[in-house]
Amino acid sequence: MWKRMGVVGTILFGMFLAAPSVQSAESLKIGYVDAQKILDNTRAGKKSKESMEEFVKSRQKIIDLDESEIKQLQDDLARQAAVLSADARREKEDALQRKVIDYQKRAGDMNKEVQVKKKEVLERFNKDLEGIVKKVAERNGYTFIIDKNAEGGVLLYAKESLDLTDEVVKEFEKAFP
Numbered sequence: 608m609w610k611r612m613g614v615v616g617t618i619l620f621g622m623f624l625a626a627p628s629v630q631s632a633e634s635l636k637i638g639y640v641d642a643q644k645i646l647d648n649t650r651a652g653k654k655s656k657e658s659m660e661e662f663v664k665s666r667q668k669i670i671d672l673d674e675s676e677i678k679q680l681q682d683d684l685a686r687q688a689a690v691l692s693a694d695a696r697r698e699k700e701d702a703l704q705r706k707v708i709d710y711q712k713r714a715g716d717m718n719k720e721v722q723v724k725k726k727e728v729l730e731r732f733n734k735d736l737e738g739i740v741k742k743v744a745e746r747n748g749y750t751f752i753i754d755k756n757a758e759g760g761v762l763l764y765a766k767e768s769l770d771l772t773d774e775v776v777k778e779f780e781k782a783f784p
Contacts, residue, residue: 638771651783
């Protein structure tokens with residue numbers, strides 16, 4: 608059962624067990640946000656996604672050009688195969704094979720570039736998000752704010768009134784017009 612609850616569930620369960628002693632010092636106030644919704648519904652989030660999409664499209668154009676060159680070489684080889692000497696045919700086949708190998712390497716490199724770019728964009732967005740969430744939490748006296756989509760834990764239930772996503776979206780729009 609504890610494995611299903613995840614890290615967040617375990618921490619929250621522990622906090623509630625300790626709540627009587629903690630309550631005397633400070634009352635717990637917990638909220639949550641939907642970081643994906645914030646990414647999708649803020650200008651800053653949309654700009655981040657657009658920049659990623661443009662980057663991916665530029666890399667895809669390069670890959671598409673390589674694919675069309677390979678297809679052209681294949682078509683040329685197929686058309687000329689009957690009239691080429693064995694040496695000329697082998698030369699064209701070798702050239703095609705080198706082109707395919709170069710294409711595969713470039714496609715792999717481009718995929719890595721896309722993953723690095725995605726990570727950079729999301730890290731930058733998440734840093735901004737953390738700042739905004741901290742501002743909302745401090746202003747409203749929250750002890751904890753949880754991302755309901757985080758990989759590190761599972762949010763099994765959340766009272767709708769604890770959802771701070773809309774407030775964070777508004778704050779994000781003020782901070783990043």
